[in-house]
Amino acid sequence: MKILALETSAKSVSVAVWEDDKVLGSAYQNTGLTHSRTLMPLLDGMLTNSELTLNDMDLIAVAAGPGSFTGLRIGVSAAKGLAWAQDLPCCGVSTLDAMAQNVRHMDGCTVICAMDARRQQVYNALFHVHNGALERMSPDRAISLEELVAEIKNDGNDKIIVGDGARLCYTYLSEQGIACRMAPPPLIMQNAVGVAQVAREMAQRGETVSAHELVPVYLRLSQAERERLAKGLKITLD
Numbered sequence: 001m002k003i004l005a006l007e008t009s010a011k012s013v014s015v016a017v018w019e020d021d022k023v024l025g026s027a028y029q030n031t032g033l034t035h036s037r038t039l040m041p042l043l044d045g046m047l048t049n050s051e052l053t054l055n056d057m058d059l060i061a062v063a064a065g066p067g068s069f070t071g072l073r074i075g076v077s078a079a080k081g082l083a084w085a086q087d088l089p090c091c092g093v094s095t096l097d098a099m100a101q102n103v104r105h106m107d108g109c110t111v112i113c114a115m116d117a118r119r120q121q122v123y124n125a126l127f128h129v130h131n132g133a134l135e136r137m138s139p140d141r142a143i144s145l146e147e148l149v150a151e152i153k154n155d156g157n158d159k160i161i162v163g164d165g166a167r168l169c170y171t172y173l174s175e176q177g178i179a180c181r182m183a184p185p186p187l188i189m190q191n192a193v194g195v196a197q198v199a200r201e202m203a204q205r206g207e208t209v210s211a212h213e214l215v216p217v218y219l220r221l222s223q224a225e226r227e228r229l230a231k232g233l234k235i236t237l238d
Contacts, residue, residue, distance in 0.1 A: 001203065004057045004082070005196035006043070008035045008075030009067025009095040010115060010164040012189050015043045017052060018196035025050030026193055035074040043078075054086050059208065061199030063190065064092030065217030066123035066140060067115060072216040080211045089208035091199035092215065096125035096140050099162045101194035102187040104134050110157040112173075112180065114165035115190075117142050122165045123219060124148060128157065142219050145172040153178060162188055 002024070007014045012030035016023055027046040029038055047053060062079035065072050076092070083090045096113040103111055107129050115123040121144050126137040138151075148169070152159065159180035161169050166182045173180050182188060202208065 001058045001200070002052075002056055003059045003061050003091075003196045003199050003203075004054070005061040005093075005192040005199060006039065006075045006079055007063045007095075007098070007190055007192040007195050008039060008071045008078075009063045009065065009190060010071060011068075012164070012191070013038050013042060014192040015039070015046050016192035016196050017046070017050060017057070018193065018200060023193055023196075025052065026191075028191055030189070035071055039074060039078055054082060057086065057088060059091060059199060059203055060086075060088050060211075061091040061093055061195050062214070063095040063098055063192075063195050064215070065095055066117070066142070066219040067095050069216075069218060072218070076214060076216045080214050083211035083214070088211075089203075090211055090214045091202045091208055092217065093195045093198045093202070094125070094140055094217070095190055096123065096163070097134075097136075097198050098194035099190035100125070100127045100134050101197045102162055102191070103160055103183050104129055104132055106158075106160060107131065108157060110137070110152070110155050110159045112148075112152070112159055112161045112169060114161055114163045114169035116165035116168050120144055120146075122148065122169055126152070140217075140219060145169065149173060149176045149178060162190075164189060 003018045005016045014028040016026035060083040100111045111127040113125045117123045127134045162183045
C-alpha cells in the first residue's frame with residue numbers, strides 16, 4: 001500500500017510517500033513561508049523526483065490536528081481535494097501521535113509531545129515506549145504547563161520532548177525541577193513520515209474515512225469564536 005502523507009500543523013511543512021516498511025520519498029521545508037504557497041510545489045517536486053504520481057497512491061493521510069488553525073485547514077483541504085480527485089480513502093492522523101513516531105526507538109522513555117498552544121498552554125499527549133511500540137498514556141488535549149508538571153512529576157521514566165513546542169515545554173519543566181531532555185534536532189519536529197506511519201496502522205485497523213468525512217481536529221475554539229462567546233454571541237450561524 002502506497003500512502004501519500006501531508007503535514008502542515010505548524011510552521012514547517014512536509015510531504016512523504018510510504019510503502020510497507022520504507023519511505024519512497026519525502027520533502028521538508030521550514031522557512032517561514034505560508035503553507036498555501038509551499039505545500040503543492042513541495043508535493044509536486046517530491047512526486048516528480050520519486051517518479052510517482054497520484055495514480056500510484058492507495059491512501060491519502062494528513063495531520064488533522066491539533067495545531068495551527070490555518071495550517072490544519074490548508075493540509076486537510078489539500079488532502080480532501082487529492083483524495084476526491086482519485087476516489088481514495090483518507091486517514092486524519094493525530095499530529096501528536098505522528099510526532100511521537102520520531103522517538104519510538106527510545107525504549108523505556110516517556111514521550112512528551114508538545115505544540116505551543118499559546119496562553120501558557122500546550123497541545124499535548126503522553127506516550128510510553130516499550131519494545132519499539134508506543135503506548136498512549138493520555139488523550140490529545142490542550143493543557144497548561146502547570147497541569148502537565150503536576151501530571152508527570154512522579155513519573156520515574158526518562159522523559160523526552162518532541163514537537164514545535166519542545167523548547168517552551170523543556171524550559172518550563174526544567175524550571176520546575178522535572179528532569180527531561182529534548183529530542184535531537186533531526187527528530188524534534190513533526191513530519192509527514194510520522195503521519196504515514198500512523199496512517200498505515202490506522203488503515204490496517206480499518207480506520208479510514210472518505211474525503212467528505214475528513215475534517216480537522218482543533219481541540220479548542222479559535223480566538224474569533226472565543227471573542228464571540230465573550231460578547232454573548234453565537235459562534236455558528238442558524
